[in-house]
Amino acid sequence: MFTKILIANRGEIASRVIRTCHNLNIKTVAIYSEADFEAPFVKEADESFLIGGPKVNESYLNVDEIVKVAKDTGAEAVHPGYGLLSENTDFAKRLEAEGIVFIGPDSGAINKMGSKLTARQTMENAGVPIIPGTNEPVESVEVARKIANDIGYPIMVKASHGGGGIGMQIVQDGTELEKAFESNSRRAEQFFGNGTMFIEKVIEDAHHVEIQILADQYGNTVHLFERECSIQRRHQKIIEEAPSPLLSESTRQHMGDAAIKAAKAIHYKNAGTIEFLVDESQNFYFLEMNTRLQVEHPVTEQITGIDLVEEQLKIAYGEKLSFSQKDLTINGHAIEARIYAEDPKTFFPSPGQITAFNPPIGTNIRHDVGVNSDYKVTPYYDPMIAKLIAYGETRSEAINYLIDALIDYEVEGIKTNIPFLIDVAKSKAFNEGDTRTSFIQEFMIKQ
């Protein structure tokens, strides 16, 4: 196994990776920005290096500086976490060239899935069902209008290189189309350096269900079942759970098989997630592949007993998977709630100084946390400060543990979405498993 790795990330995920490294006796190197001076992960790592200013391009996206620290400290591998450089082909390539292991797939696989358009083509060729839409870039509003008329409204305009909900929008008619097409293309250009757009049909009343896969370097590929992630605001997930309350056992198996087929089509290795939309009749369509660890990976860990970060490290080191598909079973039910520093009504960000941070202590809950009672939440990064994971024998048991823990969760000094999470967890629709991607929109109207 590796003796030392560098973690090219921050917040709760840096702490999460460090935790598994400690268990495996792997030394850890953290990098941090001026804004994260007081962050818990900086103290938890064996060595920590300030690498630049608070803006991500000065620090967490500063490839030269990260590579320099890795080399100076003798780190053999880099764990990229999620977001930031985790799906950056050039970063993976650079590490490959420097002889440092990238804990993830090879740069070729990242590149293939980094463009949503190329991903659609690849999956269609592999026989994985895709959402009806265009497989070629849509060059202009005029072309977009023609395609929209063929497919029928509502449609989704999407940036091929978008992510995190940026660069995509549902469009109801031709008037909306013009504005949406241009503004999303411009935003994608600004955020991702590529404004290429395409169009998909909107799958009405869909659930967002994704399959976790693990693949070693020897072609062994398994799936670790699904996560249901339909509760989203601004196309960003808020509550995720495993297993999905929607899927039948037969759909689960078909989706697992499709996910393995998708991974094998690009000779994928390490942990990855294939996202699908599933309609009420349990038809499923490929949405995109995330070539990294997901924020919501803990719910899979809770129901399978597999430490996904440990598996990532072993695979990257060249070990074979120590289990096969038939060894994997679902035990119980797990739900994750993301704690965001934001207004619980408008969902606007609420950075500021935390004055008290006391996650509840109790059974059947897990905390993945990125802050403490002295931490100042800055406006430079994602608003997620912590994740609360509750689990039980059944879904309703997990929901009860979640509600109890959310009620006892104390954060002072900043606004958080905890009151909103409690309302959602207590709602009739959520308790009935009626968790479609339109959930929050409909929930807000009812409030």
Added chain:
Amino acid sequence: MTEVKANMAGNVWKVLVNEGDSIDSSQDVVILESMKMEIPIAAEVSGTVKELKVKEEDFVNEGDVIAIIE
């Protein structure tokens, strides 16, 4: 005289008007940026920009005055 206030804490990403400009109520005065989200702040009244209280890169708290419109 009307104060234009920040509706969230964040950095001033872009200042879109100058002091002395005549502006319309629907016109955006600044764009705030926080946690990967940009929120344009509209004037909400028509008039002349009497004073700009912020410049680009400044940090503002929720409720801080951004500009005064006369």
